[in-house]
Amino acid sequence: MRLRVNPIACTGHGLCAELLPELIKLDPWGYPLLADTPVPRELADHAKRAAAACPTLALLTDESLVAGGRGGRHAARA
Amino acid sequence: MNTTTLAHRAVPRLLAGLSYYGPASLAEHHRQYGPPVAVGRRFIDVVDASGLTGRGGAGFPTGRKMRMVAVRRGSKAVVANGCEGEPASSKDRLLLTMLPHLVLDGLVAAAMAVGASDAYLCVHDHEWDLLDSLDDAVAERNDPVRVLVTGVPGRYVASEQSSIVQYLNGGPAKPTFAPPRPHERGVRGLPTLVNNVETLAHLALIARYGDRWFRSAGLPAAPGSMLVTASGAVCRPGVYEIELGTPIGDVVMRAGGPAERPRALLVGGYFGAWLPVEAAWPVPMTHAALKAAGGALGAGMVLTLPASSCLIAETARVVRYLADEGAGQCGPCVFGLPALADAMTDLAYHGGRGRILGQLAALIPLVERRGACRHPDGVTQLIRSALRTAAGDAQRHDEDGPCRGVTREPLLPLPAEDR
Numbered sequence: 001m002r003l004r005v006n007p008i009a010c011t012g013h014g015l016c017a018e019l020l021p022e023l024i025k026l027d028p029w030g031y032p033l034l035a036d037t038p039v040p041r042e043l044a045d046h047a048k049r050a051a052a053a054c055p056t057l058a059l060l061t062d063e064s065l066v067a068g069g070r071g072g073r074h075a076a077r078a
Numbered sequence: 079m080n081t082t083t084l085a086h087r088a089v090p091r092l093l094a095g096l097s098y099y100g101p102a103s104l105a106e107h108h109r110q111y112g113p114p115v116a117v118g119r120r121f122i123d124v125v126d127a128s129g130l131t132g133r134g135g136a137g138f139p140t141g142r143k144m145r146m147v148a149v150r151r152g153s154k155a156v157v158a159n160g161c162e163g164e165p166a167s168s169k170d171r172l173l174l175t176m177l178p179h180l181v182l183d184g185l186v187a188a189a190m191a192v193g194a195s196d197a198y199l200c201v202h203d204h205e206w207d208l209l210d211s212l213d214d215a216v217a218e219r220n221d222p223v224r225v226l227v228t229g230v231p232g233r234y235v236a237s238e239q240s241s242i243v244q245y246l247n248g249g250p251a252k253p254t255f256a257p258p259r260p261h262e263r264g265v266r267g268l269p270t271l272v273n274n275v276e277t278l279a280h281l282a283l284i285a286r287y288g289d290r291w292f293r294s295a296g297l298p299a300a301p302g303s304m305l306v307t308a309s310g311a312v313c314r315p316g317v318y319e320i321e322l323g324t325p326i327g328d329v330v331m332r333a334g335g336p337a338e339r340p341r342a343l344l345v346g347g348y349f350g351a352w353l354p355v356e357a358a359w360p361v362p363m364t365h366a367a368l369k370a371a372g373g374a375l376g377a378g379m380v381l382t383l384p385a386s387s388c389l390i391a392e393t394a395r396v397v398r399y400l401a402d403e404g405a406g407q408c409g410p411c412v413f414g415l416p417a418l419a420d421a422m423t424d425l426a427y428h429g430g431r432g433r434i435l436g437q438l439a440a441l442i443p444l445v446e447r448r449g450a451c452r453h454p455d456g457v458t459q460l461i462r463s464a465l466r467t468a469a470g471d472a473q474r475h476d477e478d479g480p481c482r483g484v485t486r487e488p489l490l491p492l493p494a495e496d497r
Contacts, residue, residue: 006255007408031409
C-alpha cells in the first residue's frame with residue numbers, strides 16, 4: 001500500500017502527522033511530507049485510520065484511489 | 079546517406095502556407111496543402127507510425143494519447159489547447175492567427191479518429207480578435223464535427239490540460255487532482271483528448287501525406303519538424319520551423335545570431351532551464367538530448383541572454399511572476415513559491431551575506447513534486463538551472479551583493495501587469 005496526498009484538498013490540519021508520525025512529517029507551513037516508501041504491513045491499519053481521519057479526505061491510500069476516491073471533485077468545491 | 083544528419087530541406091512544412099498579410103482563407107489553405115482527407119480509427123496507427131509527440135511541452139506520444147481516448151466506449155470529446163501560457167512563446171498564436179485551417183483540419187481529424195462528435199478550440203478569453211477570426215474560420219468550413227471556439231482565462235496555470243477541462247465543465251480554470259485524467263473523465267464527463275494546436279497542425283499534414291513523409295524530417299528517434307520561438311538578444315527574434323534534432327546553436331543563428339555576446343540560453347521557456355552557451359550550442363533540439371543536458375525542450379523556446387544582463391535577476395523576476403500565477407490551491411505552492419521568490423529577489427538585488435543559497439537549497443525540496451500540477455516543479459527546475467549555470471554569479475551575489483547587470487533593462491518577457 002502507498003499513501004498519497006491530494007494537495008488541492010489538503011488544508012494542513014496536520015492530523016495525519018499526529019496519527020502516523022512514522023511516515024508523515026509536516027513542512028514549515030504545516031503540510032504533510034510523506035515518506036517515499038510503501039507503507040510497511042505493520043503500519044497499514046494506522047495508515048488507513050489516518051486517511052479516514054483526515055478532515056478534508058485529502059490523505060489517500062491507493063485502495064481509496066482505485067475505489068473512486070475522486071479527489072478532483074473535492075478540489076472543485078474547495 | 080547518413081540517416082542521422084539533417085537534410086535541412088524538409089522545412090517549412092506547417093509554415094509553408096504562411097502569408098504575411100493575414101490569415102490563410104480556406105481556398106488558400108487548400109491550394110497550399112491540398113484538400114483535407116477524411117480519416118477514421120485506423121488513422122491512429124498512422125499517427126503511431128509517424129512518431130509524432132505532443133508539441134505543447136510534455137512530448138507525450140500523440141498516437142498513444144489518441145488511443146487512450148479511442149478505446150473508451152460511448153461519446154468522446156476533443157480539445158485543442160491554444161492557450162499559450164508561456165510568455166516567451168508565440169508559435170501557437172502564429173498558427174491560430176495565420177493558419178487557422180491547419181489547426182482546424184487537425185482538430186477534426188483527431189475527433190474523427192477517436193470517435194468524438196464535439197470539439198473545442200480553446201484560446202485566451204482576452205484575445206477578442208483571435209476569437210472572432212477563429213469563429214469566422216469555423217464558419218467558412220463544413221465540418222462533420224461541431225467545433226466550438228471557447229475563451230479560457232489567460233492565467234499561466236489555466237493552460238494546463240486539466241484546468242481547461244475543469245473550466246469547460248463550468249469550474250475554475252485551475253488544475254485538478256489526478257485521477258481522473260481527462261482521457262478517463264474530461265469535458266462533460268466524457269473521455270477527452272487534449273492536444274496542443276501545433277500537434278493538431280502536424281496531424282492535419284500526416285492525414286494528407288502519411289507517416290513516412292512525416293519521418294523524412296528530423297531524427298529517427300525524434301522525427302518531424304517543430305515550431306520554435308527564438309527571442310532575447312538575437313537579431314531576428316521570431317517563430318521558426320526547424321527539424322527536430324537541429325542544434326540549439328543553429329536555432330539562434332536562424333534568428334540572426336546573437337545581437338551581443340551571449341551569456342546563457344534559456345531553452346524550453348519558464349518550464350525549461352538555463353544552459354551555458356558553449357554547452358548548449360551543439361545540443362540537438364530533442365526531448366532526450368535536452369533532458370540529458372539538464373534542460374527541457376518544452377514548447378521550443380530558445381531565449382538568448384546577453385552577457386550584460388544578470389541571469390540571477392532575470393530569473394528572480396520570472397520566479398516572482400510564476401509565484402503570483404499559481405492557482406492558489408496547494409499549500410506547498412501557495413507558501414513555497416513566494417518563499418522561493420523572496421529568496422531569489424534577495425539574492426538578486428540585496429545580497430544575502432552568504433545565507434541565501436543555503437535557504438534556497440533547503441526550500442527547493444519542500445516545493446518539488448508536491449503540487450497537483452507541475453507548476454511548482456517548473457519553478458524549481460528554473461531556479462536550479464540558474465544557480466548551476468551562473469554558479470559563480472550566485473555565489474558573488476550571495477556574499478558581496480548585486481552585480482551591475484541588475485540595473486539593465488529586464489529582458490525576459492512577462493505579460494502586462496494590468497491583465
